[in-house]
Amino acid sequence: MIAQNMEWSGRAILPFFGAMRPADITAGTCRAYTAKRRKEGRGDGTIGTELGHLRNTLNWAAKTKIIPAAPDIERPARPAPKDIHLTRDQVKRLMDNATMPHIRTFVALAISTGGRAAALFDLTWDRVDFARGLVILSDKERPRPMKGRATVPMNESLRRVLTEAKEAARTAHVVEWAGKRVKSVRTGLQLTAKNAGVPDVSPHVFRHSAAVWMAEDGVPMGEIASFLGHSDSRITERVYARFTPQHLRRAAKSLELD
16 A cells, blocks of 8 residues: 555655755745645645655655755645544445446445455455354464554345355455456545545545444444454544544533532
8 A cells, every 4th residue: 555655645745756866855845836736726734645645755765865865855744634523324325326347345344344445455255254254354374563553344235235246256255356366446435426526535434434324323432443453442443433432421421510
């Protein structure tokens, strides 16, 4: 995913900065780039990421003596984090408007497993256990442990989607398109969200939404943490405890006037 994100940034960065020498890159040129990308409809978070990748690349080039020194890269202020999660109705609308099968498969997987996008793109059919009803997001063939990848039960709605996808499968990967493994759903997901009238849709929002739904249903924080692959349930509680039905109720009751 890191390499893919760098590739996306490169497509935006290189046409603007590619012909410049490091000494030509100033606060002014960075601001001009920011203005250009804003005019193209990109948010400050995306622009900051792109310029951050440029900074990291130039710092590496300076460290390895490819260039004499890395310039300072000015980035727009980081926007306040969004607390966005989808409702069940919104996810159903996305599923109904997903005309591309791989988008429908991704949405179903993302909301039903709470898995990170990278884990879902890596998922192969040998780790979908229909007999035991399990989706195994971790990959033991990987040389390093995968962050936040759990083994989760397959609910009935996900089973229906995966059964349909398996019948049409042409590759070993669950999320595929035109006989090839899929590594990004940005474009297809944005088109689907537009047709469904659902704003603020990103691959990560499904993981957050899954956790919120579980918390709203009163699922214990430890169980949510295990489902999401969190190593410490305190992380889960800090983010999602406020969505539980009982959150601070006893504290509020102690402040009754009568």
